[in-house]
Amino acid sequence: MARQKSPTVRQLEYFEAVARMLNYRSAADELEISQPALTAQISALESSLGVALLERSRSGTHLTPEGRELLPHTRDVLAAMRTLEERAAVVSEGRQTTYRLGVPPTLGPYLLPHVMPELHKRYHKLKLYVREQPHQTLLQELRNGSLDIAILPLPVRADDLIIEALFTEPLRYVVPADHSLSGTPVVRPRQLRGERVLTLEAQHHIHSLVKSVCDKLGASIERDYEGTSLDTLRQMVVMGLGTAFLPALYIHSEMHKPEALYVCQVEGMPLVRDHGLAWRAGAPSRHFYRELAGDIREFVDLRLGDVVRPANTPGRGGKR
Amino acid sequence: MARQKSPTVRQLEYFEAVARMLNYRSAADELEISQPALTAQISALESSLGVALLERSRSGTHLTPEGRELLPHTRDVLAAMRTLEERAAVVSEGRQTTYRLGVPPTLGPYLLPHVMPELHKRYHKLKLYVREQPHQTLLQELRNGSLDIAILPLPVRADDLIIEALFTEPLRYVVPADHSLSGTPVVRPRQLRGERVLTLEAQHHIHSLVKSVCDKLGASIERDYEGTSLDTLRQMVVMGLGTAFLPALYIHSEMHKPEALYVCQVEGMPLVRDHGLAWRAGAPSRHFYRELAGDIREFVDLRLGDVVRPANTPGRGGKR
DNA sequence: AACATTGATAACCTAACCCTATCAACAAAT
DNA sequence: ATTTGTTGATAGGGTTAGGTTATCAATGTT
Numbered sequence: 001m002a003r004q005k006s007p008t009v010r011q012l013e014y015f016e017a018v019a020r021m022l023n024y025r026s027a028a029d030e031l032e033i034s035q036p037a038l039t040a041q042i043s044a045l046e047s048s049l050g051v052a053l054l055e056r057s058r059s060g061t062h063l064t065p066e067g068r069e070l071l072p073h074t075r076d077v078l079a080a081m082r083t084l085e086e087r088a089a090v091v092s093e094g095r096q097t098t099y100r101l102g103v104p105p106t107l108g109p110y111l112l113p114h115v116m117p118e119l120h121k122r123y124h125k126l127k128l129y130v131r132e133q134p135h136q137t138l139l140q141e142l143r144n145g146s147l148d149i150a151i152l153p154l155p156v157r158a159d160d161l162i163i164e165a166l167f168t169e170p171l172r173y174v175v176p177a178d179h180s181l182s183g184t185p186v187v188r189p190r191q192l193r194g195e196r197v198l199t200l201e202a203q204h205h206i207h208s209l210v211k212s213v214c215d216k217l218g219a220s221i222e223r224d225y226e227g228t229s230l231d232t233l234r235q236m237v238v239m240g241l242g243t244a245f246l247p248a249l250y251i252h253s254e255m256h257k258p259e260a261l262y263v264c265q266v267e268g269m270p271l272v273r274d275h276g277l278a279w280r281a282g283a284p285s286r287h288f289y290r291e292l293a294g295d296i297r298e299f300v301d302l303r304l305g306d307v308v309r310p311a312n313t314p315g316r317g318g319k320r
Numbered sequence: 321m322a323r324q325k326s327p328t329v330r331q332l333e334y335f336e337a338v339a340r341m342l343n344y345r346s347a348a349d350e351l352e353i354s355q356p357a358l359t360a361q362i363s364a365l366e367s368s369l370g371v372a373l374l375e376r377s378r379s380g381t382h383l384t385p386e387g388r389e390l391l392p393h394t395r396d397v398l399a400a401m402r403t404l405e406e407r408a409a410v411v412s413e414g415r416q417t418t419y420r421l422g423v424p425p426t427l428g429p430y431l432l433p434h435v436m437p438e439l440h441k442r443y444h445k446l447k448l449y450v451r452e453q454p455h456q457t458l459l460q461e462l463r464n465g466s467l468d469i470a471i472l473p474l475p476v477r478a479d480d481l482i483i484e485a486l487f488t489e490p491l492r493y494v495v496p497a498d499h500s501l502s503g504t505p506v507v508r509p510r511q512l513r514g515e516r517v518l519t520l521e522a523q524h525h526i527h528s529l530v531k532s533v534c535d536k537l538g539a540s541i542e543r544d545y546e547g548t549s550l551d552t553l554r555q556m557v558v559m560g561l562g563t564a565f566l567p568a569l570y571i572h573s574e575m576h577k578p579e580a581l582y583v584c585q586v587e588g589m590p591l592v593r594d595h596g597l598a599w600r601a602g603a604p605s606r607h608f609y610r611e612l613a614g615d616i617r618e619f620v621d622l623r624l625g626d627v628v629r630p631a632n633t634p635g636r637g638g639k640r
Numbered sequence: 641a642a643c644a645t646t647g648a649t650a651a652c653c654t655a656a657c658c659c660t661a662t663c664a665a666c667a668a669a670t
Numbered sequence: 671a672t673t674t675g676t677t678g679a680t681a682g683g684g685t686t687a688g689g690t691t692a693t694c695a696a697t698g699t700t
Contacts, residue, residue, distance in 0.1 A: 007404070009326055010328075022465075034689075036648075036689090040687095043648095049412065058646045058698080059480075059646070059697060062600075065417045065468055065605065069407070073403055073408075077404055084332075084396070088371050088393075091371055100385070160377075284372035284384050355679095357659075361657085
């Protein structure tokens with residue numbers, strides 16, 4: 001009647017062995033324990049299940065009908081346990097499971113298509129679950145464990161996170177095709193004075209970046225028309241609502257044939273955003289994350305070397 | 321790297337709780353153990369799996385990617401264990417599982433159709449796996465555990481078995497329709513002298529029974545034509561190859577309209593076979609088996625009372 | 641009749657497991 | 671800036687689950 005405590009896995013292994021061999025001593029041999037230990041564990045199992053599993057006699061041991069019924073369920077438990085252990089053995093090699101990666105919506109769609117295929121080539125079993133969120137949300141989700149790693153706009157100050165710089169991405173100045181600056185490859189900063197500049201909603205990092213530049217140049221942020229994505233922002237420029245600063249990777253990815261738009265450089269104006277990979281300082285996989293950061297730098301340099309600049313990588317020495 | 325020993329169920333329960341609550345102390349509360357004990361068991365689990373499952377920090381606990389991957393497998397093991405325990409709880413009530421019943425081929429098909437429906441009514445979840453074998457084989461299979469119970473021709477002498485008498489079944493004398501005794505309801509023993517009597521192969525219990533009677537009466541066993549079943553035996557009588565003694569239950573079940581045959585009684589000749597239910601003396605379900613024997617007696621009396629006689633039931637007193 | 645083999649039992653030992661008490665690190669509120 | 675409360679980790683100690691060897695009675699085999 002004592003049914004308070006669960007059977008142990010060991011007891012189930014013992015039962016399975018005896019049920020298979022129908023002999024306590026040889027089962028004990030196989031299990032590399034003594035026969036009395038086996039007897040004791042089987043008895044304990046029977047009393048915890050409240051059922052007689054085996055019929056003992058001096059002339060051989062048999063399964064009871066109940067034991068016959070429960071044996072398959074016992075094997076189910078053992079099989080599930082074996083599956084767990086095998087899966088653990090695979091996963092313990094690392095780089096074989098699903099990591100949760102957060103990216104800002106103004107970067108992910110234009111960066112990841114270039115990086116993910118290379119990562120997949122290098123780490124065959126690695127899977128990345130990608131989640132797009134505003135950078136503040138990314139930071140929060142990284143902290144609360146919803147994300148394992150995130151690509152964030154730099155600088156990030158946080159003691160509890162490790163941040164490894166990835167690369168520096170210029171912003172380009174985009175005007176409508178019928179704009180007075182259209183056709184001018186390199187514009188001077190002063191030419192921007194008084195321009196109406198469109199940008200994204202304030203929650204996006206790019207907003208504050210563009211705002212501070214505009215303040216410096218005397219251009220005006222058009223707050224009545226804020227884009228919710230880079231694509232809508234571009235459409236608004238096409239429609240003649242104003243001009244905009246757009247990230248180079250966006251332009252590279254989405255505007256191979258820019259109709260109705262003209263892309264300029266601003267002279268002597270290093271308007272850029274920096275991206276870094278971040279993870280919790282205590283994350284057990286931190287070594288792999290650092291490796292990942294190196295991989296991403298490598299692939300960006302390889303496939304996007306003419307669009308973005310490699311990050312300064314302090315602490316890693318001159319990696320050029 | 322230590323992966324020698326399996327995780328314990330308890331460790332998996334602990335892991336599941338922490339993964340669910342993401343807090344050691346409250347998980348420890350729920351599990352009704354102290355927090356240090358929980359810490360220790362989780363560490364042990366991680367080292368036996370060779371994987372970090374949880375990322376501890378003073379500000380909250382998170383699953384690692386590997387822990388996230390392994391958590392469902394952990395739950396699988398726990399679910400399988402719960403299934404086993406539930407199944408055991410059901411089965412421990414008794415009368416709910418499959419018992420293996422052996423019957424002689426000259427009895428089973430003619431007895432069980434009358435008994436099984438009643439048993440099913442009384443024990444809703446009980447299942448009987450029925451196996452037909454010659455009685456010597458039944459005895460052997462009962463001993464080696466292939467069968468749990470068996471209906472056997474009495475007497476059976478075996479210290480290691482319990483035998484409970486069920487009922488006594490007359491044998492009737494059957495002659496072809498054109499036989500000289502056809503139409504004689506009650507024949508005298510001496511009228512059988514010189515008759516050719518057909519019977520089953522020697523492995524069947526009925527063979528020796530019939531043989532000893534024939535020896536006594538001066539009838540001759542026809543060994544060149546031995547039936548392999550009661551049905552073929554009947555056909556042989558119809559064909560005029562001889563006469564036969566057939567069990568009353570067979571006649572009751574299969575010969576409601578006996579064409580080409582005539583069934584006699586032999587005066588003052590108690591030619592009968594006794595049937596008993598047998599099980600191993602040490603069988604944990606022996607009390608239920610004894611109950612079963614009583615049930616079978618009851619149902620036989622109810623449905624076949626005019627064909628067979630109740631057994632003398634020594635040791636149970638006058639159940640009359 | 642002698643011998644080997646079955647599972648159960650006795651007596652004992654070790655280590656697994658839990659406890660309480662305490663710690664250092666951090667968060668939040670003052 | 672300091673205090674207070676909470677986090678998971680660690681230390682020291684006690685109980686018992688689970689192992690051992692030695693032995694038994696019952697049974698099967700030679």
